[in-house]
Amino acid sequence: MTGFGSILAQALGLIASGDAALMEIIGLSLRVTLSAVALSCLIGLPLGAAVGAFRFPGRTALCVVLNALMGLPPVVVGLLVYLMLSAAGPLGPLALLYTPSAMVIAQTVLVTPIVAALTRQVVEDLNQEYDEQFKSLGVTGAGRVSALLWDARFSLLTVALAGFGRAVAEVGAVIIVGGNINHVTRVMTTTIALETSKGNLELALALGVVLLGIAVTVNAAVMGLRASAVRSAYA
Amino acid sequence: MNIQSGAEAVARRTGLTARGLCYDAGGKRLIDGMDISIAAGRRTVVMGANGAGKSVLLRLLHGILSPASGEVLCEGRPLDCALRARQAMVFQRPVLLRRSVRGNLAFALAAKGVPRRDRGHAVADALEQARLTHLADRPARVLSGGEQQRLAVARALIGGPDLLLLDEPTASLDPGSTHAIEELIQNAYQRGVTIVMVTHDAGQARRIADDVVFLNSGRVVEAGPADQVLNAPQSNAARAWLGGRLYLDSTP
Ligand SMILES: Nc1ncnc2c1ncn2[C@@H]1O[C@H](COP(=O)(O)OP(=O)(O)O)[C@@H](O)[C@H]1O
Ligand SMILES: [Mg+2]
Numbered sequence: 395m396t397g398f399g400s401i402l403a404q405a406l407g408l409i410a411s412g413d414a415a416l417m418e419i420i421g422l423s424l425r426v427t428l429s430a431v432a433l434s435c436l437i438g439l440p441l442g443a444a445v446g447a448f449r450f451p452g453r454t455a456l457c458v459v460l461n462a463l464m465g466l467p468p469v470v471v472g473l474l475v476y477l478m479l480s481a482a483g484p485l486g487p488l489a490l491l492y493t494p495s496a497m498v499i500a501q502t503v504l505v506t507p508i509v510a511a512l513t514r515q516v517v518e519d520l521n522q523e524y525d526e527q528f529k530s531l532g533v534t535g536a537g538r539v540s541a542l543l544w545d546a547r548f549s550l551l552t553v554a555l556a557g558f559g560r561a562v563a564e565v566g567a568v569i570i571v572g573g574n575i576n577h578v579t580r581v582m583t584t585t586i587a588l589e590t591s592k593g594n595l596e597l598a599l600a601l602g603v604v605l606l607g608i609a610v611t612v613n614a615a616v617m618g619l620r621a622s623a624v625r626s627a628y629a
Numbered sequence: 630m631n632i633q634s635g636a637e638a639v640a641r642r643t644g645l646t647a648r649g650l651c652y653d654a655g656g657k658r659l660i661d662g663m664d665i666s667i668a669a670g671r672r673t674v675v676m677g678a679n680g681a682g683k684s685v686l687l688r689l690l691h692g693i694l695s696p697a698s699g700e701v702l703c704e705g706r707p708l709d710c711a712l713r714a715r716q717a718m719v720f721q722r723p724v725l726l727r728r729s730v731r732g733n734l735a736f737a738l739a740a741k742g743v744p745r746r747d748r749g750h751a752v753a754d755a756l757e758q759a760r761l762t763h764l765a766d767r768p769a770r771v772l773s774g775g776e777q778q779r780l781a782v783a784r785a786l787i788g789g790p791d792l793l794l795l796d797e798p799t800a801s802l803d804p805g806s807t808h809a810i811e812e813l814i815q816n817a818y819q820r821g822v823t824i825v826m827v828t829h830d831a832g833q834a835r836r837i838a839d840d841v842v843f844l845n846s847g848r849v850v851e852a853g854p855a856d857q858v859l860n861a862p863q864s865n866a867a868r869a870w871l872g873g874r875l876y877l878d879s880t881p
Binding site for chain 1: 688691693720723724727728736737739741768770
């Protein structure tokens with residue numbers, strides 16, 4: 395137990411001193427994950443909203459697929475993106491393998507179905523509530539989708555948060571396509587995995603603490619926003 | 630299209646005709662062969678017991694439900710999107726958007742294709758008429774029942790409809806709020822808007838109606854000028870209802 399105590403103390407010391415290596419890793423992690431979540435929202439929000447708002451042939455099948463893709467194992471996503479980006483793959487000429495861009499792509503593939511499927515559910519419920527009113531006001535097509543997205547904005551914040559949580563914590567996809575290269579593609583989760591196996595527990599634990607801190611902070615911020623939304627009956 | 634909401638805006642006189650209207654749901658015939666004509670520029674009040682089919686009828690007249698048989702004609706043409714755009718409806722339970730009072734009004738204008746720069750004036754005007762100016766930036770869903778209903782009526786009127794359908798707009802409102810709603814309706818009528826309103830309140834019917842349509846069990850049992858139907862009802866259902874007796878027989 396004293397071992398754990400001293401490791402934790404050293405880890406906190408690393409964080410407090412603003413250790414350069416640590417900051418580089420945290421910075422890259424956040425850049426990769428936030429980019430991936432932003433892209434996932436760009437694709438997943440309108441896609442999910444359209445599926446939630448309209449009836450069309452094959453809709454049920456699409457919902458099943460979206461829901462199933464929510465549970466994609468990160469290593470499988472990593473492998474598939476690896477095959478796409480590797481020299482022999484269709485996107486090989488882009489030479490993206492083992493770059494931060496590759497990690498963004500992998501996390502986007504992982505998170506987009508989550509954003510789309512959760513958005514679909516939220517928007518479908520709201521659409522049911524608004525349907526007659528929208529018909530009466532003549533709100534159709536893209537106008538309906540954007541109005542639903544706007545009125546569901548606080549629920550969708552939670553959706554984006556779920557995507558962020560999934561991306562920031564996963565290790566399987568980014569380690570395969572990023573390769574965990576020092577100063578290039580090393581992010582929090584891959585570093586924790588590597589440093590733990592090397593026995594460098596202080597750095598690993600420092601990153602673990604930061605990861606937890608980020609999760610708690612983001613959750614608290616979103617809950618605070620939602621609470622104020624509930625007070626104005628916007629949620 | 631007429632996009633002004635101000636008192637200067639004049640509506641195009643528009644009536645409606647329903648012929649042999651039937652509607653089924655849940656294996657039941659809810660509307661059973663109704664023939665109704667809504668005279669242009671007049672105020673028609675629809676009455677009848679709970680479950681008589683008043684709300685379903687209004688949806689059919691508005692074109693958001695399609696009849697099983699029969700048709701609704703507007704100016705001799707079957708109701709389509711363009712014709713429906715000239716109607717507005719206040720539902721029995723209006724849905725306010727998760728936005729400010731102002732946002733709800735602006736949204737209705739946006740849906741009518743009014744450009745952003747032209748919305749401000751119409752919204753300010755509508756707020757003024759509904760006496761909601763001081764609440765303009767409040768979230769719509771935290772307003773009181775009366776204020777929400779005023780907003781719903783103002784939102785229906787802001788696009789400058791030629792025909793306004795209202796489903797029990799003052800049910801469960803106090804006299805002050807009821808008066809404010811009736812004032813909005815009467816002002817719209819003065820501008821030439823055709824009014825179709827459902828009410829349970831005989832006093833309100835007397836104040837507003839030019840014509841009365843009385844429904845029972847999905848059929849029209851009596852229709853005609855207000856003083857005739859309200860003062861000398863011919864059908865058992867209407868006579869019992871207006872006489873304040875409970876009428877439980879379903880045959881007219
Ligand atoms: N979608 C539906 N499915 C089945 N029954 C319905 C549906 N909508 C309305 N009804 C029934 O039709 C009858 C008339 O309803 P409604 O028009 O709402 O009555 P009201 O005259 O009180 O407004 C009621 O008995 C109601 O239960
Ligand atoms: Mg009703």
